[in-house]
Amino acid sequence: MSISANTVSLEKIIALCKRRGFVYQAAEIYGGLNGVYDFGPLGAAMKANIRAAWTKALKQSGKDVVFFEGAILGPEAEWEASGHLEGFHDPMVDCTNCKHRFRADHIDLAKSCPDCGLKAWTSVRNFNLMFKTAVGATAESTSHAYLRPETAQAIFVNFKNIMTSSRSKIPFGIAQIGKAFRNEITPRQFLFRTREFEQMELEYFCQGAHALQDLEFWLEQRKQFYNNLQIDMTKIRFREHASDELAHYSSRCLDVEYEFPFGWKELEGIAYRGDYDLSRHTKFSGKDLAVFDEESKQSFMPHVVECSVGVDRLFFTLLFDAYREEILDGETRVVLKLAPEIAPVKAAILPLQKQLNSQAELLYKQLSLNTDYNLDLDNSGSIGKRYRRQDEIGTPLCITYDFESEADQTVTVRNRDTMVQTRVKISELKNILDQALRKN
Numbered sequence: 001m002s003i004s005a006n007t008v009s010l011e012k013i014i015a016l017c018k019r020r021g022f023v024y025q026a027a028e029i030y031g032g033l034n035g036v037y038d039f040g041p042l043g044a045a046m047k048a049n050i051r052a053a054w055t056k057a058l059k060q061s062g063k064d065v066v067f068f069e070g071a072i073l074g075p076e077a078e079w080e081a082s083g084h085l086e087g088f089h090d091p092m093v094d095c096t097n098c099k100h101r102f103r104a105d106h107i108d109l110a111k112s113c114p115d116c117g118l119k120a121w122t123s124v125r126n127f128n129l130m131f132k133t134a135v136g137a138t139a140e141s142t143s144h145a146y147l148r149p150e151t152a153q154a155i156f157v158n159f160k161n162i163m164t165s166s167r168s169k170i171p172f173g174i175a176q177i178g179k180a181f182r183n184e185i186t187p188r189q190f191l192f193r194t195r196e197f198e199q200m201e202l203e204y205f206c207q208g209a210h211a212l213q214d215l216e217f218w219l220e221q222r223k224q225f226y227n228n229l230q231i232d233m234t235k236i237r238f239r240e241h242a243s244d245e246l247a248h249y250s251s252r253c254l255d256v257e258y259e260f261p262f263g264w265k266e267l268e269g270i271a272y273r274g275d276y277d278l279s280r281h282t283k284f285s286g287k288d289l290a291v292f293d294e295e296s297k298q299s300f301m302p303h304v305v306e307c308s309v310g311v312d313r314l315f316f317t318l319l320f321d322a323y324r325e326e327i328l329d330g331e332t333r334v335v336l337k338l339a340p341e342i343a344p345v346k347a348a349i350l351p352l353q354k355q356l357n358s359q360a361e362l363l364y365k366q367l368s369l370n371t372d373y374n375l376d377l378d379n380s381g382s383i384g385k386r387y388r389r390q391d392e393i394g395t396p397l398c399i400t401y402d403f404e405s406e407a408d409q410t411v412t413v414r415n416r417d418t419m420v421q422t423r424v425k426i427s428e429l430k431n432i433l434d435q436a437l438r439k440n
């Protein structure tokens, strides 16, 4: 076997996602909606695994973290307080010749339009990225609301409710997974920059004096998280923001970046937000969000350390990182070397011949009942083709049921990465799966 180097490309990932049902263009039969995607069965299963891995990492961090689900719609006042109405925009420029629109900071305005070759730019304007909508049935009762551009604000707005009802004490974290929406001027690179996406955000509330220490703690935790996902850590780096790059709420920020074929790009943002958010919401709502400290008998405004990563962006990163092409007997084997925890299908049951379909189906049903693994029963095409199909979606194990299985109640288990096949007893399959998939 030989391994081809540098074989992954954006085009290959897009084609694989569509072919195997990871991701589809949203509303494709109507021509699609730019920057919006639907997730097929494998994509949905893989996203669920990503959410579970993130949640598990927080639960095992040793810190107090509670989980929360806020609303997607928020009133105008909330976004005024958060600073998003005023500050959440990108610079936009149009080509007056071909009418194409660009982010002004993504192109060189001294040059001609990359699409039509003429130099006919409009002036640069700021474009707010929030989606605005109207709430209410009649013109008189209608008020404006916005689809949240980050999940974090609902956490800040509910900070007091959550702290009181969960009897939490500073320091503690509030974590949330949910959709966010940004009217990106130029959605780019497939899932990398979309208009509808999902975020996993942790807001860690602490004393201002401890905040930078807490930031270091979470940096280390997040590094561990990526390592546990078996990402190639030589392609991960932590990049400190320069002062002119900082978001309106942040006084120190690091990006976790991944090296894609199109360059180093942000995967996660880790930010010290200070007491910006709670102070702003206190000021704008008139409700005091400060906390009373029993020891010092004084009120203080908690500070916040934030870790924010996109589910879709991590999904996209993991596909790039796992993608391999290997040459086997002159043929190319595409294999996704995903961590078993992330693989959408954990094991596939393959009857060697048609005559064995019903026995294999029985085994599939028994294993599905005895485990909570997402299993696949694949009985169409040659066994070689079926192995390739499973390799391509990252299934760690293939279990082949053959004529000997009938006689001695054994099956062959094939490992995705080594392709080594081992004969095992059916009665031991559950243990073998648990071990291989590292589940205790």
Ligand code: GAP
Binding pocket: 149, 150, 151, 152, 182, 184, 191, 192, 193, 194, 195, 197, 198, 199, 201, 266, 267, 268, 269, 306, 308, 309, 310, 311, 312, 313, 314
């Ligand atoms: N609450 C902080 C915040 O929203 P951000 O850096 O704007 O910070 C955090 O976003 C993460 O959300 C990013 O690192 C990325 O993983 C994801 N993300 C942001 N915009 C995205 C988009 N348009 N499409 C996909 N993912 C996005």
